[in-house]
Amino acid sequence: MSPGPKSLAMFEQLTAIQECSSVHFFVDYHNSIGNYIVDADGNRLLDCFSQIASLPLGYNHPAILSALSSPQNQSVMANRPALGVLPGTDWPDKLSFIMDKMKPRYSSALSDLWDITTMACGSTANENAFKAVFIKYMDDHRGGEPVSQEALNSAMLNKAPGCPHLGILSFSGAFHGRTFGCLATTRSKPIHKLDVPHFDWPMAPFPNLLYPLDQHVEENREEEARCLEEVRTLLKDSRAGLMTSTIAGMIIEPIQAEGGDNHASPEFFRSLRSMASEFKIGFIVDEVQTGLGATGKMWAHEHWGLGEGEAPDIVTFAKKAQIAGFFSKKEMRPREGYRIFNTWMGDPGKMLMLEAILKEYEKCDLIKNTSITGDYIKEGLMVLKKKHRKM
Amino acid sequence: MSPGPKSLAMFEQLTAIQECSSVHFFVDYHNSIGNYIVDADGNRLLDCFSQIASLPLGYNHPAILSALSSPQNQSVMANRPALGVLPGTDWPDKLSFIMDKMKPRYSSALSDLWDITTMACGSTANENAFKAVFIKYMDDHRGGEPVSQEALNSAMLNKAPGCPHLGILSFSGAFHGRTFGCLATTRSKPIHKLDVPHFDWPMAPFPNLLYPLDQHVEENREEEARCLEEVRTLLKDSRAGLMTSTIAGMIIEPIQAEGGDNHASPEFFRSLRSMASEFKIGFIVDEVQTGLGATGKMWAHEHWGLGEGEAPDIVTFAKKAQIAGFFSKKEMRPREGYRIFNTWMGDPGKMLMLEAILKEYEKCDLIKNTSITGDYIKEGLMVLKKKHRKM
Numbered sequence: 086m087s088p089g090p091k092s093l094a095m096f097e098q099l100t101a102i103q104e105c106s107s108v109h110f111f112v113d114y115h116n117s118i119g120n121y122i123v124d125a126d127g128n129r130l131l132d133c134f135s136q137i138a139s140l141p142l143g144y145n146h147p148a149i150l151s152a153l154s155s156p157q158n159q160s161v162m163a164n165r166p167a168l169g170v171l172p173g174t175d176w177p178d179k180l181s182f183i184m185d186k187m188k189p190r191y192s193s194a195l196s197d198l199w200d201i202t203t204m205a206c207g208s209t210a211n212e213n214a215f216k217a218v219f220i221k222y223m224d225d226h227r228g229g230e231p232v233s234q235e236a237l238n239s240a241m242l243n244k245a246p247g248c249p250h251l252g253i254l255s256f257s258g259a260f261h262g263r264t265f266g267c268l269a270t271t272r273s274k275p276i277h278k279l280d281v282p283h284f285d286w287p288m289a290p291f292p293n294l295l296y297p298l299d300q301h302v303e304e305n306r307e308e309e310a311r312c313l314e315e316v317r318t319l320l321k322d323s324r325a326g327l328m329t330s331t332i333a334g335m336i337i338e339p340i341q342a343e344g345g346d347n348h349a350s351p352e353f354f355r356s357l358r359s360m361a362s363e364f365k366i367g368f369i370v371d372e373v374q375t376g377l378g379a380t381g382k383m384w385a386h387e388h389w390g391l392g393e394g395e396a397p398d399i400v401t402f403a404k405k406a407q408i409a410g411f412f413s414k415k416e417m418r419p420r421e422g423y424r425i426f427n428t429w430m431g432d433p434g435k436m437l438m439l440e441a442i443l444k445e446y447e448k449c450d451l452i453k454n455t456s457i458t459g460d461y462i463k464e465g466l467m468v469l470k471k472k473h474r475k476m
Numbered sequence: 477m478s479p480g481p482k483s484l485a486m487f488e489q490l491t492a493i494q495e496c497s498s499v500h501f502f503v504d505y506h507n508s509i510g511n512y513i514v515d516a517d518g519n520r521l522l523d524c525f526s527q528i529a530s531l532p533l534g535y536n537h538p539a540i541l542s543a544l545s546s547p548q549n550q551s552v553m554a555n556r557p558a559l560g561v562l563p564g565t566d567w568p569d570k571l572s573f574i575m576d577k578m579k580p581r582y583s584s585a586l587s588d589l590w591d592i593t594t595m596a597c598g599s600t601a602n603e604n605a606f607k608a609v610f611i612k613y614m615d616d617h618r619g620g621e622p623v624s625q626e627a628l629n630s631a632m633l634n635k636a637p638g639c640p641h642l643g644i645l646s647f648s649g650a651f652h653g654r655t656f657g658c659l660a661t662t663r664s665k666p667i668h669k670l671d672v673p674h675f676d677w678p679m680a681p682f683p684n685l686l687y688p689l690d691q692h693v694e695e696n697r698e699e700e701a702r703c704l705e706e707v708r709t710l711l712k713d714s715r716a717g718l719m720t721s722t723i724a725g726m727i728i729e730p731i732q733a734e735g736g737d738n739h740a741s742p743e744f745f746r747s748l749r750s751m752a753s754e755f756k757i758g759f760i761v762d763e764v765q766t767g768l769g770a771t772g773k774m775w776a777h778e779h780w781g782l783g784e785g786e787a788p789d790i791v792t793f794a795k796k797a798q799i800a801g802f803f804s805k806k807e808m809r810p811r812e813g814y815r816i817f818n819t820w821m822g823d824p825g826k827m828l829m830l831e832a833i834l835k836e837y838e839k840c841d842l843i844k845n846t847s848i849t850g851d852y853i854k855e856g857l858m859v860l861k862k863k864h865r866k867m
Contacts, residue, residue, distance in 0.1 A: 095568050098568040098569075098572070099567070099568045102572065103591050103592055103809075104591070105560075106813035108560065108562070109562060111564065111568075112562050114551055114555045114564045115551045136556065137561070139819055144554075145551055145554055150554050154545070156545075157506060160506045160536055160541070161505060162553075165530065165531070166527055167527040167528045169496075170500050171499070171503050173503050173505045174486065174505075176486075177486050177489040180490070180493055201493050205600075206818070209597065220670075222671075236670060238666075240666040240669040241669065247670055248670075249671065251673045262818070263607075264657060265606070265655065265656040265675070266656030272632060275627075275628040275629075276812070278634070279611075279623065280614035281610050281611075282639060282642045282675060283634035283635075330673065418494075421497070422495060422497035423498050426654070428530055428597070428598065428795065429530070
């Protein structure tokens with residue numbers, strides 16, 4: 086479908102004030118409903134795109150509209166607070182509610198270990214997750230000794246020892262965002278990275294599996310073993326000082342999205358987790374795209390069957406949650422205030438939406454529904470594949 | 477004032493799930509009004525803090541509440557779009573309105589040169605301003621030649637030539653945000669930077685002036701000349717390849733806020749602007765804290781008396797605007813789509829608030845009022861200073 090005349094006229098208007106060649110068409114959000122998006126020219130389309138996977142309940146859902154129209158909530162939105170210094174009286178309850186409904190769960194022993202930090206978007210969630218990992222790494226390094234004056238002085242000049250040469254390991258095909266910290270871990274397409282200075286952080290291969298998975302068990306096991314071996318080599322090289330930056334953490338998506346629909350086995354991820362523990366580095370799971378029920382569980386990494394001591398150190402989220410941020414183990418908490426901090430620290434207005442979304446998930450059993458619908462679509466795709474297989 | 481018992485109880489609740497030692501007290505936003513903030517225990521305080529300078533009309537302003545309660549606007553908030561691909565039908569008009577009311581103005585010849593790009597917060601505004609500067613710098617370098625395959629390949633590995641060793645020059649005492657790109661230009665306090673890896677970008681001295689300015693004209697002129705000379709030396713060193721990163725742009729606040737209430741003369745800033753042109757690098761003015769009328773003009777840098785050819789290349793904003801982003805000269809526009817891009821590209825819900833704010837500014841002549849009130853407060857402070865001067 087090409088954009089209609091009204092979309093084209095708006096496109097011309099917008100082109101006068103910004104580069105907007107990425108715009109597909111203009112949307113009549115007032116008249117879009119459920120899974121159907123309506124464009125400026127009145128065309129109604131089935132929306133499988135969901136605003137880059139960030140719209141969990143479809144358009145104009147009554148639960149969201151009702152949350153936004155309550156007068157009590159309007160004063161929350163009208164007075165955007167600096168949450169790190171002046172949170173509202175209902176903020177601790179809101180955060181506790183979110184924790185209760187959506188924190189990652191594996192077994193009772195593992196499920197209560199989490200802090201929550203809120204941010205405005207996926208990139209700032211990941212950037213601050215990296216900062217938490219670096220601060221923890223250097224805290225461990227100091228072993229309780231106070232920060233030296235030399236470190237404080239050199240930090241102001243962007244130099245070691247205050248600004249150490251630490252890095253985050255990421256995987257081929259990964260997408261973790263576009264700000265300068267995130268971008269150094271993003272490995273999906275050159276267009277994101279070209280012309281921009283980058284931290285010289287290392288990359289490991291993400292398994293390149295053969296599908297269908299159940300028909301290639303042996304080859305895929307070998308491919309995953311090869312990737313794990315490369316990760317181990319990088320971690321050993323880092324420990325031996327052979328790299329320009331010492332690896333303080335690794336970040337991975339449970340399913341690669343932007344980099345292609347790339348999967349790996351639960352064993353692969355559990356092995357990475359265990360290697361991170363062995364080398365005493367942070368293990369960050371990026372659930373910005375996969376989280377909030379997209380895989381039939383609240384978090385995709387809940388499919389890994391994690392046991393005692395295997396929980397990630399940090400799990401980041403954004404998109405469908407409307408608000409962004411991360412869950413983190415208690416030991417990732419900085420010793421001082423203002424270290425993971427910014428003006429807004431997220432947005433209580435978006436938290437109202439997340440609250441409504443989570444209640445609706447529960448009321449309509451939507452995560453289970455995703456699982457059922459997912460199976461149905463996959464089955465249909467398999468039938469189509471058989472039917473249209475090349476001879 | 478110490479926090480009351482209700483704030484203390486909430487503090488305990490919040491401490492269970494996050495590091496929150498930066499929290500001052502908990503706020504009853506529903507009952508706060510105008511300049512008065514009400515805490516959890518019912519204390520009413522005159523608020524001179526304004527949520528880290530981000531609340532332009534005070535608490536529960538009727539114009540904001542009315543914008544948020546209109547049903548048409550609620551569908552804007554309920555359906556947060558990916559603005560870079562699927563903006564709403566009213567988005568071009570909203571952006572045009574914002575441009576009309578708040579784009580920087582100097583003389584008629586200079587005032588129509590701007591593009592606008594929206595983001596979610598001050599840090600992402602600055603990070604993307606840096607990216608725009610780097611992309612422009614490398615576009616100029618290529619001089620119309622296509623991007624080489626070597627550049628595309630090396631970009632995926634975080635290496636030159638795809639990821640060139642470029643940097644942004646910033647000034648001592650500067651604050652430009654806390655994500656990894658911004659943080660490399662922030663120079664206010666070690667606590668922001670400690671333990672975090674940094675780009676090895678250069679720093680120039682911000683003038684350390686003597687106050688009152690009118691009693692130290694000669695010394696201050698010398699101090700500014702010294703700082704300008706250091707900037708020139710850094711730019712020459714960069715051009716000669718003597719630095720680890722080549723300077724592609726500089727960023728400066730018209731008044732340093734976080735780094736202390738530090739001023740410099742219009743001549744100083746105009747000299748920097750001219751040096752940026754001479755060395756063919758981008759000149760970014762960070763108005764995140766100073767913008768939206770705080771200095772008696774819409775933008776603090778409008779006080780510099782800029783003439784033809786002296787407009788900044790980019791002006792960034794956030795805080796009081798609720799939405800963030802930047803204005804930029806047409807020649808800063810990337811040649812390709814998706815280069816300055818992310819999932820949300822700002823938030824139309826916040827744009828509704830900005831629209832209401834700008835209308836209220838105009839209706840009540842609030843920027844002029846800031847100027848009058850500012851003079852009144854300054855005069856009072858001078859009287860207090862004389863009265864309490866050390867003997």
